[in-house]
Amino acid sequence: MRSTDHRASPEAPSREAPPRRDFLREKVAEDAASGRFGRPIHTRFPPEPNGFLHIGHAKSICLNFGVAREFAGRCNLRFDDTNPTTEDIRYVEAIRDDVRWLGFTWDDERFASDYFERLYEIAEMLVGAGKAYVDSQSEEAIRERRGTVTVPGTPSPYRERPVEENLGLLRRMRAGEFPDGTHVLRARIDMAHPNMLMRDPLLLRIRHASHYRRGSAWCVYPLYDFAHGLSDAFEGITHSFCTLEFKDNRELYQWLVREAGFERPPEQTEFARLELDYTVLSKRKLLRLVTDGHVTGWDDPRMPTIAGLRRRGVTPEAIRAFADRIGVARSDARIELATFEHAVRDDLNMRVPRVMAVLRPLKLVITNWPEGQVDMLDAPLYPHDVPLTGSRPVPFGRELWIERDDFMEDPPRKFFRLAPGREVRLRYGYLVTCTDVVKNAAGEVAEVRATYDPATRGGDAPDGRRVQGTIHWVSAAHAVAAEVRLYDRLFSVPEPDAVPEGQDFIASLNPESLVTIRGARIEPSIAADPPGTRNQFERTGYFMSDPLDSRPGALVYNRTVALRDSWAKVKDK
RNA sequence: UGGCCCUUCGUCCAAUGGCAGGACAGCGGACUUUGGAUCCGUUAAUGGAGGUUCGAAUCCUCCAGGGCCAACCA
Numbered sequence: 001m002r003s004t005d006h007r008a009s010p011e012a013p014s015r016e017a018p019p020r021r022d023f024l025r026e027k028v029a030e031d032a033a034s035g036r037f038g039r040p041i042h043t044r045f046p047p048e049p050n051g052f053l054h055i056g057h058a059k060s061i062c063l064n065f066g067v068a069r070e071f072a073g074r075c076n077l078r079f080d081d082t083n084p085t086t087e088d089i090r091y092v093e094a095i096r097d098d099v100r101w102l103g104f105t106w107d108d109e110r111f112a113s114d115y116f117e118r119l120y121e122i123a124e125m126l127v128g129a130g131k132a133y134v135d136s137q138s139e140e141a142i143r144e145r146r147g148t149v150t151v152p153g154t155p156s157p158y159r160e161r162p163v164e165e166n167l168g169l170l171r172r173m174r175a176g177e178f179p180d181g182t183h184v185l186r187a188r189i190d191m192a193h194p195n196m197l198m199r200d201p202l203l204l205r206i207r208h209a210s211h212y213r214r215g216s217a218w219c220v221y222p223l224y225d226f227a228h229g230l231s232d233a234f235e236g237i238t239h240s241f242c243t244l245e246f247k248d249n250r251e252l253y254q255w256l257v258r259e260a261g262f263e264r265p266p267e268q269t270e271f272a273r274l275e276l277d278y279t280v281l282s283k284r285k286l287l288r289l290v291t292d293g294h295v296t297g298w299d300d301p302r303m304p305t306i307a308g309l310r311r312r313g314v315t316p317e318a319i320r321a322f323a324d325r326i327g328v329a330r331s332d333a334r335i336e337l338a339t340f341e342h343a344v345r346d347d348l349n350m351r352v353p354r355v356m357a358v359l360r361p362l363k364l365v366i367t368n369w370p371e372g373q374v375d376m377l378d379a380p381l382y383p384h385d386v387p388l389t390g391s392r393p394v395p396f397g398r399e400l401w402i403e404r405d406d407f408m409e410d411p412p413r414k415f416f417r418l419a420p421g422r423e424v425r426l427r428y429g430y431l432v433t434c435t436d437v438v439k440n441a442a443g444e445v446a447e448v449r450a451t452y453d454p455a456t457r458g459g460d461a462p463d464g465r466r467v468q469g470t471i472h473w474v475s476a477a478h479a480v481a482a483e484v485r486l487y488d489r490l491f492s493v494p495e496p497d498a499v500p501e502g503q504d505f506i507a508s509l510n511p512e513s514l515v516t517i518r519g520a521r522i523e524p525s526i527a528a529d530p531p532g533t534r535n536q537f538e539r540t541g542y543f544m545s546d547p548l549d550s551r552p553g554a555l556v557y558n559r560t561v562a563l564r565d566s567w568a569k570v571k572d573k
Numbered sequence: 574u575g576g577c578c579c580u581u582c583g584u585c586c587a588a589u590g591g592c593a594g595g596a597c598a599g600c601g602g603a604c605u606u607u608g609g610a611u612c613c614g615u616u617a618a619u620g621g622a623g624g625u626u627c628g629a630a631u632c633c634u635c636c637a638g639g640g641c642c643a644a645c646c647a
Binding site (some may be wrong): 007021022026046047048050060080082083085086139142143146147148149150151152153162180181184192194195196197199202204206207221223224226227228244245246247248249251270272277283284326327328329330331332333335336337338339341342343354382384385386414416417425426427428429458459460467468469470471472525526530536538539540563564565566567568569570571 | 575576577578579580583584585586587589596597598601605606607608609610611639640641642643644645646647
């Protein structure tokens with residue numbers, strides 16, 4: 001139906017700026033120049049497969065893959081799957097999909113769970129060197145004896161167990177002779193260390209649980225600190241980027257890779273995690289939204305997950321541009337939603353075809369238009385300032401739908417739309433002047449009547465008169481009905497994480513984060529579009545037909561982002 | 574016996590001892606067949622006090638404010 005369909009080409013011309021130099025890249029550049037690692041730059045993105053990736057992960061993905069590309073290095077995708085009770089292959093698959101969709105390709109795919117054997121060998125080595133011991137205290141006792149930030153810990157009564165006894169116990173732990181929680185392997189460092197992480201950190205714990213990849217091959221599982229740095233070292237990672245809250249872990253990271261004998265071990269550097277206004281970015285909270293049914297799933301378009309943003313219609317280019325714009329630094333950063341929305345609009349503006357859709361229809365009858373006559377107008381798919389071409393036919397008839405908001409019976413001075421006695425332009429169509437208002441029994445406006453000027457086909461007046469307002473419309477006889485889902489911020493407060501004492505973050509959920517409109521009317525040119533098609537509904541916003549719920553004859557559109565609305569400001573004055 | 578980190582326009586990021594700059598947001602204007610986009614203009618910041626220096630956002634000291642750490646989570 002379209003004379004040209006640019007929507008078939010998914011890639012818009014690259015508008016991405018060269019990557020900026022942040023403190024991490026400065027450091028990598030230095031290390032690359034000095035050849036300090038004696039191997040190519042190597043990064044990794046290390047998600048735990050216990051949930052879906054979100055926009056905060058996207059920042060990390062862009063960083064790790066970006067650095068690898070910029071410095072001609074490599075980047076691994078490593079699943080940090082050391083906790084059998086929370087992880088699932090389903091999350092592994094979702095994470096792969098999301099990273100690929102974002103536009104990145106990993107060099108090697110690795111799993112921490114493939115390193116269990118090597119980690120266990122290192123555990124035995126540490127025991128042999130007197131650097132680790134088996135502690136048989138209860139979980140509570142271990143916690144209590146760790147001390148507090150201001151009080152030193154006290155050594156475990158098992159801390160001085162002979163090497164041979166430790167080794168025997170460790171082997172029996174590994175062999176499955178002990179129930180959960182009876183023994184743990186701890187590093188022997190310093191129970192009075194000012195850094196809590198260094199107070200004899202736990203290395204291995206017993207978990208008689210089936211691992212989604214290793215099945216029941218193992219019943220001792222490494223903890224994060226034991227697994228992470230050593231996994232980096234196994235893979236020859238040079239730069240291990242993580243978020244600020246791991247700063248204290250760095251000391252332990254270094255202790256472990258040195259004790260394990262790595263000559264030029266990877267180096268951890270921390271950067272600020274992303275915080276976004278009006279949303280939460282903790283997996284625990286996102287999981288709760290899903291399991292408690294506050295959203296329809298991990299891919300609910302209101303979720304800040306990659307899957308949610310994708311289903312909402314956000315493009316990978318927009319997410320990458322956003323990541324580039326916000327930069328990487330070491331101070332806690334909270335990003336305004338406007339910054340993200342700008343990146344989305346900026347990308348969509350240049351690549352998405354325009355169509356007309358009326359969300360809340362009001363009947364407009366052109367009284368001087370001949371009954372039954374249809375005028376096929378040719379309307380461009382892109383505005384004058386977007387360098388793409390193409391057009392589609394749009395039928396015009398006697399009865400049209402216009403937006404309820406585009407008519408006011410008693411308008412303020414600056415209202416440029418339709419009102420009794422006023423003339424407006426019907427986009428790509430004719431100039432019309434409102435003559436009558438028809439009301440229903442309740443006194444509500446049920447129909448508006450107007451006359452059109454036959455000399456203004458296309459929207460220009462030959463006499464040069466200026467018409468300030470242009471409104472969108474669809475032909476009532478040709479319109480396609482659709483469901484439109486208007487998504488808004490998930491929370492009504494900028495910092496849902498900052499919950500007042502004794503309150504639940506769920507309480508600040510925005511009750512209007514989804515407004516479903518069932519009787520929307522859209523111009524017929526979109527009728528055969530496949531699910532997942534993006535359009536701008538002129539004057540309203542950017543939309544994408546839902547990849548799962550939309551089908552021919554029962555179209556469903558998700559609002560990706562509204563257009564900037566400067567009228568909203570004028571209106572409030 | 575606490576340790577560590579952070580602090581530059583409203584927000585985010587630069588300035589690496591030498592004119593505090595960019596982006597988003599805001600405001601004003603131009604243009605406009607999207608109250609969109611674009612273009613132009615503009616408001617707006619070095620947390621405080623000392624010190625070093627010809628010169629400090631940058632180095633030092635102290636103070637203030639914020640953050641992280643006391644899961645057999647990552």
